[in-house]
Amino acid sequence: MVDKRGPLLAVRDLRKSYGSVQAVDGVSFAVSRGSVFTLLGPNGAGKTTTLEILEGIREADSGEIEMLGNRVRRVTPAMKQRMGVLLQEGGFEPYLKVREILHLFASFFERSRPVDDVLAEVSLEDKAGALVRHLSGGQRQRLALGAALVNDPDLVFLDEPTTGLDPQARRNIWAIVERLKEGGKTVVLTTHYMEEAEALSDDVCIMDHGRVIAHGTPRELTAQLGQDTWIEFDTPDLEPEAWTGFPGEAQRDGSTTTVRTPDLVQTLDSLLRWSREKGVPLRNMTVRQPNLEDVFLSLTGRRLRE
Amino acid sequence: MKAVFRLARLSFVAALREKETLFWFVLFPLLLLSILTLVFGQLGQEGKMNFRVALADLDRGPSGRGQFAAVVEEVFLSLSVPPGPGKEPLFTVRQPAPGEDERQFILEQTEAVRLGRVAVLIVIPEGFSAAALAALSGSGPPALLGVYGSRGDAASGMAATIVDQVAARLNRELLTVAGLYRSEEATAVRTEWVGDTGAPVAYVDFLLPGMVLMGFFVAGLFSVSGTILFSRDMKILRRYWVTPLRVLQYFGGFSLGYLAMCVLQFALLVLVGRFGFGASVTFAQPLAVVYLVLGAVTFLALGFLVASLAKTAQSGMAIANLVNMPVMFLSGLFFPVASLPLFLRVIVLVSPLNYVAEGLRFSLGTGQLTVPLTLTLLVPLGWIGLSVLVVVRRLRWDVAR
Numbered sequence: 039m040v041d042k043r044g045p046l047l048a049v050r051d052l053r054k055s056y057g058s059v060q061a062v063d064g065v066s067f068a069v070s071r072g073s074v075f076t077l078l079g080p081n082g083a084g085k086t087t088t089l090e091i092l093e094g095i096r097e098a099d100s101g102e103i104e105m106l107g108n109r110v111r112r113v114t115p116a117m118k119q120r121m122g123v124l125l126q127e128g129g130f131e132p133y134l135k136v137r138e139i140l141h142l143f144a145s146f147f148e149r150s151r152p153v154d155d156v157l158a159e160v161s162l163e164d165k166a167g168a169l170v171r172h173l174s175g176g177q178r179q180r181l182a183l184g185a186a187l188v189n190d191p192d193l194v195f196l197d198e199p200t201t202g203l204d205p206q207a208r209r210n211i212w213a214i215v216e217r218l219k220e221g222g223k224t225v226v227l228t229t230h231y232m233e234e235a236e237a238l239s240d241d242v243c244i245m246d247h248g249r250v251i252a253h254g255t256p257r258e259l260t261a262q263l264g265q266d267t268w269i270e271f272d273t274p275d276l277e278p279e280a281w282t283g284f285p286g287e288a289q290r291d292g293s294t295t296t297v298r299t300p301d302l303v304q305t306l307d308s309l310l311r312w313s314r315e316k317g318v319p320l321r322n323m324t325v326r327q328p329n330l331e332d333v334f335l336s337l338t339g340r341r342l343r344e
Numbered sequence: 345m346k347a348v349f350r351l352a353r354l355s356f357v358a359a360l361r362e363k364e365t366l367f368w369f370v371l372f373p374l375l376l377l378s379i380l381t382l383v384f385g386q387l388g389q390e391g392k393m394n395f396r397v398a399l400a401d402l403d404r405g406p407s408g409r410g411q412f413a414a415v416v417e418e419v420f421l422s423l424s425v426p427p428g429p430g431k432e433p434l435f436t437v438r439q440p441a442p443g444e445d446e447r448q449f450i451l452e453q454t455e456a457v458r459l460g461r462v463a464v465l466i467v468i469p470e471g472f473s474a475a476a477l478a479a480l481s482g483s484g485p486p487a488l489l490g491v492y493g494s495r496g497d498a499a500s501g502m503a504a505t506i507v508d509q510v511a512a513r514l515n516r517e518l519l520t521v522a523g524l525y526r527s528e529e530a531t532a533v534r535t536e537w538v539g540d541t542g543a544p545v546a547y548v549d550f551l552l553p554g555m556v557l558m559g560f561f562v563a564g565l566f567s568v569s570g571t572i573l574f575s576r577d578m579k580i581l582r583r584y585w586v587t588p589l590r591v592l593q594y595f596g597g598f599s600l601g602y603l604a605m606c607v608l609q610f611a612l613l614v615l616v617g618r619f620g621f622g623a624s625v626t627f628a629q630p631l632a633v634v635y636l637v638l639g640a641v642t643f644l645a646l647g648f649l650v651a652s653l654a655k656t657a658q659s660g661m662a663i664a665n666l667v668n669m670p671v672m673f674l675s676g677l678f679f680p681v682a683s684l685p686l687f688l689r690v691i692v693l694v695s696p697l698n699y700v701a702e703g704l705r706f707s708l709g710t711g712q713l714t715v716p717l718t719l720t721l722l723v724p725l726g727w728i729g730l731s732v733l734v735v736v737r738r739l740r741w742d743v744a745r
Contacts, residue, residue, distance in 0.1 A: 093586045095742070115588040123586035129578035133358040145350040146587040169361070185583065 045104070046071045046193055046224045047092070052101035054087055061087040062098070063248035069226055070241070074219050077228040078235045078330060079245035080340070085228040086126055088245075089197050092226070093123045106193060119148055122191030124182050126198045126228075132171035136162055136181055139170065140188055147189035160184040160214060176207030183214055194218060196227045200234060212237060232331040244334055251337050256330060263328040263336060269297045269305065271323040280316055285309055291341055296332075347589055351597025355571070356604045365567055370609055373559035374616055380555075381548045381621045394432040395463040395503040397424075398453035399439050400446050403472040412473035416489065419514055420466060434506065438462070457494050459714055463503035465492040494712050498550040549625040550711070552617040553704045556627075558672060559609045560640045561697055565664045568602055568647025572739075573657035582742050591741055599644055606640045631707035635720075639700040642724040645731035646696070652731075652739040671695045699723040 045068035054062040062084045069075040077085040090096045092103065094113030103110055106117050113121075130139050137153060144150035157163045160180040165173065173181065179199065186194060196215065200208040215238050218225055229235055235242050236256050244252040244259070252259055272293045281288070285308030289296045299305035302325065313320050335341055359365045399420055403413035423435040440449040456462040467490035478484030491507050493500040575581045584594060610627075617623035627636065650667070654660030674691050692698050703720030705711025713720070 095582065095585060115590065118586065118588040121586070125579065125582060125586065127579050128583040129575075129580045130583070131354070131358050131575070131580055133361040134354055138354055138357070142350050142354055143587065145347045146584070146589040148588075182583075189587075 045069055046106060047075075047226065048102075048104040049088075049092070050102040050104075052088060052091065052103070053099045054084075054091060054096065055099060060248050062091070065101075065245070065248070065250055067243050067250060067253060069224060071224050072219070072222045073240040074215065074225040074227060074238050075241045075243070076235045076239040077226070077243050077245055078230070078232070078334070079228075080230055080334075082247075083230075083245040084248035085230075085245055086197055087248075089195055089226065089228055093121070093125075093195050093197075094118060119189065120192045122186035122189060122194040124179075124186040124194075124196045124199055126201070128182065130170045130178070130181065130185075133169060135167055135169055136173070137166040139181060140184055143185040144188045149190065150188050151190045153188070156184045156188050159187065159217070161210065174207075176203050176210065179203060179207065179211060180214070183211065187218075192224060194223055194225045196225060198228055198230070200229070200231065208234075232329055232334075235330055242330065244330070244337070246334075246338050252333060259330060259333045260328045263298070263332060264300070266298045266300050266328065267302045267325060268328055268332055269299065269302075269309065269323065269325050271295055271320040273318055273320065276318065280318065283312060283315075285312055289335060289339070291335075296335070298328075298332075298336075347593050348597040348600065351594060352600030352604065355598055355601030359567070359571075359601065359605055368566060369559065369563050369605055370612060372562070373555050373609060373613055376558070377548075377551060377555045377613060377617060378620070380551055395435050395499060395506070396461070397435045397437050397503060397507075398449075398456065398462050398465040399437050399468075400450050400453070400465065401439075401468045402446055402470045403468050412476040412487070413468045416468055416472075416514065419510060423510070435503075454492055457492050457500065458712060460494055460500070460712070463493070463499045464507060466490070466507060467492065498547050501546075546622070546624070548617060548621040548623045549708075550705070552613065552623045552625055553627075553708055553710065554701055555617075556610050556613050556636070557639050557697060557701050557704060559613065560606050560636075561643045561646075561672065562668070563602065563605060563609065564640070564643025564645075564647040565650060565668055566647075566661070567605075568598075568644055569650035569654065569660045569664055570657060571598070572648065572651040573654055573660040576651075576740070576742065577657050579742075585742060602644055602647075603640055610636070625708050625710055627708065629707060632704060635700055635704040635707055638721065638724050639697075639704065642696050642700060642727055645728045645735075648735045648739065649731040652735050652737075671697055674698070694723075696724040696727040 048068040050066045052062050052065040053060070065084065065088055067075070077083075077088060079085050087096065091098045092105065092113065094117075097112050103113075105113070106120050108114070108117060110117070134142070137157070140153045140156055144153060154163075157166050160183050162177065162180055162184060165177055170178065170181070183196075183199070186196075199215070200211050203211065212234070215225060215227070219238075219240075225238075227234075227238060239256060242252075242254065242256055242259060243250050252262070254262075273295060274293070286297050286299055286305055289298075297305060297309065306325075309320070312318070331341065359369065397420065399417065401413050401417055420435060421437055424433045424437045426433045438453070440446050450465065450467060453462055453465040457465050469488065469490055472487050472489070475484060475487035479486045489507075489511055491504050493504040581594070614623075614627065617625075627633070646667075650660055650663050654663055670691050674695065699715070699720040702711060702713060702715065703717070706713045706717070706720070
């Protein structure tokens, strides 16, 4: 559903430092209209700082932002009229009701949607009269999403929208994002959940240490790893010499070992032989196609959630 | 503007729903008003309180002191004897030292009354004995006893009432001793309010304006700073800043909500004061309204000032507490503050609450000005100005990263 009329948002060489820490270090990317664009990376990769610059909370030290047809250094109130923002962290007045919060946020914008429509969109109709302090974590996050969508924004920023939520609440948020995409909205999302990025994104930008280390569609990114298959299993703690004679190149992360192979049958056969010879049990073994986590692992030698 | 009004309405609604805010904002001032009125409203009763009284006797007959004057003097001096072991005498009487000029003494004591250091000055005028004698024999009006009180001082009002009662009793005694059973009086008390001629102030009328201001003060200091800091710490404000809402709009809406709470609190206090305790003070006067608004705005500014100085909601509450105790209890809100040690006077001198309270009481006719009227306006305005300066420079609207 990507509109080809050019990007709705583009940043070039964005930089931001806090003291000696370079939080954002020359980040560039473009977001097509009507697409879901994801910044994927571990905690501290610079995703949130990048997003906060685009949301108008912070100002970049340098770099160019082109957003909603404006080239700016800092986001203006007029641009905010067309933006919706779900912050990674943010509270609501605990003694206000859900409906009151949405009416309040609607009053901040020149143009807003009927509050009942927003309540329906985030499935909070039955909680409309509940005080914020009585909502569950998932309900609060849906309220936050409702507050971000109350002005029917063209561009929606979702900063780690599902962090800390249970699987059901996470699925609910995903469903809302999918509906936004179907409705032609442009969504910029940050996450450190590989499954989330894969499930929702048209484009993914992988960030680490304030830099973009890979960029493309999920399929393009995993295709970089070739046609290899990945074998993953857990082992008990082993002495280094136990690994001598291990078939293939293994990447070890704690007790988990990952083996990448172009010839699955041959590698599996060797692996099982090694296991028998060394007396090493291979627990929780899985065989799968590469995913974004593997892309990150192959680029950095680390896992996303480290 | 819709954002401002929506914010105002919802911050008012949220405050009403929060039990803690409701207690401090509404119930606490009402409770304090009730307790203080019930406990201290009876202060005029004998043996419960000690009044400083100055006594000047100007009645010098040809053969020395006038006889009636000496009797009156004795009566008041007898009231300065403690009624029992460990009990306070009703009056502590000051008289001119031997050789001291009586008229100079009167001038000094009048000023002391005006400043609230002496409750009342009783003056036995020249010719008092002769006039009393004439009155007793039916050939003249009652002899007048001069009492100078301070109209705004609750203690002064009570002391003057006691002097009146003493004079009435004296009358009965004199007439009985003289064997005359007449309805006319030999002596009468003429109370003169220094610089004014109003009626004595009931304690509840003295207290009510103080309670109103205390409510504004506590709300401003604790509720305003607490809400701002809590909203910042909990990143409620951050949610606002990613919308087109501007800081000034938020400030306006929040402030209107606070002022609405002040109006509610004021209305409740006045109703309880009037119908519960018989307060008769009327706030519907232009100058009184000016002081009420000035007070509410000053304490709103102080709340923002505390929020500017605090890093977190917790440290904000610590600062507010540090300011609250001395300012509230030394501002003469509950008791007429007469003479304080010098170091405490400094707090009184800079406390905006003191000036607003004095101005409000003066405008209501329940208090005297001890400072020029302009100061009662300028000092609070100065605090507002200072707060605005600090808030603009220092208040962080978002959490530090």
